[in-house]
Amino acid sequence: MTAAEYSAHHLQVLEGLEAVRKRPGMYIGSTDARGLMHCLWEIIDNAVDEALGGHGDRIDVVLHDDGSVEVRDRARGIPVDVEPRTGLTGVEVVFTKLHAGGKFGGGSYAASGGLHGVGASVVNALSERLDVEVDRGGKTYAMSFHRGEPGVFAGPGPDAPFTPFEDSSELRVVGRAARGATGTRIRYWADRQIFTRDAAFSLEELEQRVRQTAFLVPGLQIVVRDERAGEPVETAYRFEGGISEFVEFLAPDAGVTDVWRLTGEGVFTETVPVLQPTGAMIPTEVERTCEVDIALRWGTGYDTVARSFVNIIATPKGGTHQQGFEQGLMKVLRAQVEQNARRLKVGNDKLEKDDILAGLTTVMTVRLPEPQFEGQTKEVLGTPAVRQIVTQVVTRELAAKFSSSKRDDKAQTSLLLDKVVSEMKARISARTHKETQRRKNALESSSLPAKLADCRTNDVAESxxxxxxxxxxxxxxxxxxxxxxxxxxxxxxxxxxxxxxxxxxxxxxxxxxxxxxxxxxxxxxxxxxxxxxxxxxxxxxxxxxxxxxxxxxxxxxxxxxxxxxxxxxxxxxxxxPLHRVIVMNPGTKPNETIYTFSEQELHALLTKLTKAGKRWQEPVQRYKGLGEMDADQLATTTMDRGGRTLxxxxxxxxxxxxxxxxxLMGTDVAPRREFIVDSSDRLSRERIDA
Structure with missing residues (x-):
């Protein structure tokens, strides 16, 4: 492209997106696999936001074998009409303009995960090629981009010749859509100039996130299809039980209480700058509604499993909603322990946060328009008013559970108080023990088991x-x-x-x-x-x-x-090792000992020796246990730092x-019985060691 051909249209598109390419970490956190997955979340979350608004009940995510990824939905489809201020179609605005989209005005989405309006445009800027197709009004529209710039590719894939638009862009009509059918299909190839060479889409991480989203949006079906390893693998996720079912899925232990649901909402006001038609930003006070939905359950263990979300976006580092939740729990449970102090025999001791969180499995979601996050990666919620609203909801709903006259509620709240008080007493006892007992070192200790063969060094790092x-x-x-x-x-x-x-x-x-x-x-x-x-x-x-x-x-x-x-x-x-192979060398040359660690490795070694014309002692020694090795063999293969494998x-x-x-050993017997019955025909009698 010559300087004369470089028109104002290119400047308009690339002005903002060049900043994304120069500083991708500001927008996606990093340029490794984590940043690559973050781009995919941005596209998926846009489709999920549509489903949250009641548009579409299925999303397909396809990992293609050419390194690209495709996200398909059956929602309203990206607007294809011309946006008057920019003179561009809605598709081009969404994919080329930072901070532009349907999540600013408040009319399209009551509460959404994407709120900065940079998700699709950032993914576009960091893609070598991005193709988008939209079904609306009985037609299928298409547009392609190369590193954020709209134009036309002459063939499939990111290496096909690309011709950028010069004076104006064209949203092509490429087919007819069925009557009433709407939706969006986005396929993109991540730019290897930006992302590290080893960055790859993780199927495990994708399925985990998709399962989580399906829990958070009851009735939404999300299908993940992986076509990268030959035979395609497809998994569908759909849950009707919402976050109550999510808690049961996450819980690592037996329950002390059932899954309790705490719901409510609160209203707050905040001052935000609003763009006026004249172009001026005027501070305006707006009223917001924050919806709170929490499912929680205490179990017999001491591990805490907590997941928090804002408009279905995970906030792994918490924020004001999590602070409000913990504050509400502390307030109610401390009050209940004080009321039952005589029965629980607590004296003047006070519950701490760790006592209450021990054994707790919880999923907390809040929904509000335009939440404030700390950074584009949205890991911490910053909206201050949410803390007080969540505290009020938790305090009210949990106090109602403790004051309930139902027999089940009374029994479970009593068991819960017993549990948190026992955790408190265990903590106090452990602290007292630690403060009063001098820790003995290895030479002073007389209580170590007699069967321990200890070492001589006092250097912990070396031992x-x-x-x-x-x-x-x-x-x-x-x-x-x-x-x-x-x-x-x-x-x-x-x-x-x-x-x-x-x-x-x-x-x-x-x-x-x-x-x-x-x-x-x-x-x-x-x-x-x-x-x-x-x-x-x-x-x-x-x-x-x-x-x-x-x-x-x-x-x-x-x-x-x-x-x-x-x-x-x-x-x-x-x-x-599993085997010892002694390779016989001719003449006076000493025999060579080779250890193998699996049947496959042994067969590969013997094949190699046969091709090389070498002989070995028969039979090959197979170690049934460590006790069959002599000391030199065990030292060489397993214990000596110079040659062992750990x-x-x-x-x-x-x-x-x-x-x-x-x-295999839990209380749920049915899956094991079904497996044994279904798999009995696969068992070979010759494999039974009898």
Missing amino acids: ELFIVEGDSALGTAKLARNSEYQALLPIRGKILNVQKASISDMLSNAECASIIQVIGAGSGRSFDLDAARYGKVILMSDADVDGAHIRTLLLTLFFRYMRPLVEAGRVFAAVP RRVRVQDAEVASSIFEL
Whole structure:
């Protein structure tokens, strides 16, 4: 394009969007996978806002195999008529003008997730190609953009030749739409000049967010289709129960109360600048209505699961609505504990926030026009008046629950008071214990289990605790370890499944108690990461099904009662070999020993050796357990820092272990029975080890 061809039309379009391309972090947070997903949320949220307004009941999200993503809805469709102030069609205004859209005037959306009016235009600016199709008035309109600039592509994909519009843009009519059919289809290719090379759409994160949205908008069906890995995978989400069903889905423990619903609204006024026809901004006082809808439930555990939303947009870092919620809870429960002080035997002790939030699962939503967020990523709500409104709703509704004459309400509120008071007493007891008892170091402690083979170093960062499966492996491990910094704790068989066991059952179990005692940092809410006696905790179990079972049981224990250790990345799983292959070398050259860690790896190695004309000793040794190795082999493969492989356990690994135990060993028996009946034909008799 020559300088003469560079018309005012280009300047008008690129003036604002160039700022987005130069400073993308201001608008989407980052340019990695998180920013890439944020762009997709902007497009999806626009479709969801339409559904919130009663327009359309289905949204399709398609991840195409060419790297593009498409969002389709059956809503009203983006306006195609000309907007008088700019002289552009509604489609071009939405995709090229920052802070322009249907969410400013207040007439199109009572409460929406997108409110800055930059979502679609920012995605357009950061896309190598964006195609939009709109069905309205019996016609299908189309427009394409290249890095924010409207024009025409000569073929499919972002690499096709592109011709920008020069004097005026054209919203093309490309087909006929069915009578009464309306909707929008947006497909875009993220610009690799902007996003990092490894940025990719996460199907897991997408499905999690879509499921969450389906909970928040009852009756809306959202279909996710992934076409990137050959065979397309399609999942549909639709929930009629709303946030009450969401709470039941999120709750990690058995319930102390049923799911309670607290709803209400409040009115507030705020002064906002309003653009006048003359172009002047005049401060105007407007009246707003804030709707509050909260579902909550207390369970037997101590973990808190809280999700908060403003106009269905998640606010993971809270804000004024969350502050108001916690303030209302504190006010009501403190008053109830004071009224029942004699029965609960609390004396002059006061509830704190952590006592009340222990075991609480809650989903909180507020809806209001033009909420104030801190930043475009909308992670924190800033509207000040919302705090007082939420506090009033929570106080009123929760107090009504405590004063209810219904038998169920009386029983549940009584159990809730017992729970929060027991949490308070446990906190006070733990604090007193911590203040009065001097922490003993490894040399002073006389209460450590006799079966612990401790290390000599006092440097916590250097020390390692191996939790070893069985006494036979312990004997070999004692010879294989470096006793300067490697400690060994044997466990006998499979420890208690703590997924359903109570805290008292867990502490009375000898193996669980030994592990907690040896690590020395406590358990549950009183766990103190700084007091842990070892820098690494390494789970060393056999490389078979039983070993995996024991490792999963241990992970569940760490996840539920010593989670900070997992979050700090200090829990590891040793990776012992499954086979030992001795490659025979000709002549006087010593034989070579190669270890493999899976059946696939063994077959691949033997195939490679055969092709190379090398022989190996038959039969190949298969380790049934750690006890079958001699000390040198165990040291070389599993314990020596120079050659071992450790797998760091992440919080996600522990969460999966916990959820697997919930599925396989929880109280819900029906899914397991159905699986056994349905899958019985798939079992091969030859695979039964009998």
